Amino acid sequence: xxxxxxxxxxxxxxxxxxxxxxxxxxxxxxxxxxxxxxxxxxxxxxxxxxxxxxxxxxxxxxxxxxxxxxxxxxxxxxxxxxxxxxxxxxxxxxxxxxxxxxxxxxxxxxxxxxxxxxxxxxxxxxxxxxxxxxxxxxxxxxxxxxxxxxxxxxxxxxxxxxxxxxxxxxxxxxxxxxxxxxxxxxxxxxxxxxxxxxxxxxxxxxxxxxxxxxxxxxxxxxxxxxxxxxxxxxxxxxxxxxxxxxxxxxxxxxxxxxxxxxxxxxxxxxxxxxxxxxxxxxxxxxxxxxxxxxxxxxxxxxxxxxxxxxxxxxxxxxxxxxxxxxxxxxxxxxxxxxxxxxxxxxx
Numbered sequence: 050x051x052x053x054x055x056x057x058x059x060x061x062x063x064x065x066x067x068x069x070x071x072x073x074x075x076x077x078x079x080x081x082x083x084x085x086x087x088x089x090x091x092x093x094x095x096x097x098x099x100x101x102x103x104x105x106x107x108x109x110x111x112x113x114x115x116x117x118x119x120x121x122x123x124x125x126x127x128x129x130x131x132x133x134x135x136x137x138x139x140x141x142x143x144x145x146x147x148x149x150x151x152x153x154x155x156x157x158x159x160x161x162x163x164x165x166x167x168x169x170x171x172x173x174x175x176x177x178x179x180x181x182x183x184x185x186x187x188x189x190x191x192x193x194x195x196x197x198x199x200x201x202x203x204x205x206x207x208x209x210x211x212x213x214x215x216x217x218x219x220x221x222x223x224x225x226x227x228x229x230x231x232x233x234x235x236x237x238x239x240x241x242x243x244x245x246x247x248x249x250x251x252x253x254x255x256x257x258x259x260x261x262x263x264x265x266x267x268x269x270x271x272x273x274x275x276x277x278x279x280x281x282x283x284x285x286x287x288x289x290x291x292x293x294x295x296x297x298x299x300x301x302x303x304x305x306x307x308x309x310x311x312x313x314x315x316x317x318x319x320x321x322x323x324x325x326x327x328x329x330x331x332x333x334x335x336x337x338x339x340x341x342x343x344x345x346x347x348x349x350x351x352x353x354x355x356x357x358x359x360x361x362x363x364x365x366x367x368x369x370x371x372x373x374x375x376x377x378x379x380x381x382x383x384x385x386x387x388x389x390x391x392x393x394x395x396x
Contacts, residue, residue: 314354
């Protein structure tokens, strides 16, 4: 009878009240704004916030919802509840007018300005960066290129650098090489980038098996409110995917995907090389056990190229690409790694 009662209540909430997930965002205040950059400070949420600031850095094309998925499964909520002084950088939407922006824009302008803004707002304290996916790679490249930035540590989650280890890419790469990259180049040039709808489909394709079995999973978990709430939150996340600027997508396609530049820890931007071996800050690297976009081997390669960092800590946690950061099991794995790492490297 308990299953029937719980399932009935959940179904009524989904049908009559629009869902079971608490999707209220964590309160935050805008403290700085510029091109492709909005920096927010999270409210205290009834806590006394102390210590060095923490800046959440998302990847391009993904909404910042990755850090604030839903109440009870929000990295932002967790860090604030732990008393961290928390900030977030949001890149906003990407339009056709942004098509000429390359990765250098985020490495030279967006992230350095966000980091300095956060440090200044926190009284000049060094900043701990917590980044997901490409946000982690951009954060490391930014620190390597500008070692004078006030960075205390960098924690990356699901940030791949060895593209040959990604199953989704391996079957396509020989054809891309054979055609000298022609397959995608005319498309992203014509469209001015990779549209948000295409990014959404690629993200869903990485978990195709879950898409197929989702109807069965919903029916078999009708009594599990937390499970249903997570599905709702993930659906909202994927519905809000953002486009990649054309030049940025082209660099990722040719430099990262085809040439696999990052696997050796260096990348070339028109004759300007940035090496991850110039990273000096302590680094936490977290990989997901079931991540189809950033498998463990693709992420683990970071440890091999960060040989001048003060410390490199590698951990694995259950979950797919988003799940390792914001899944239900991340609460007892990835988030604990972050807590320990941030506490260890507090000033």
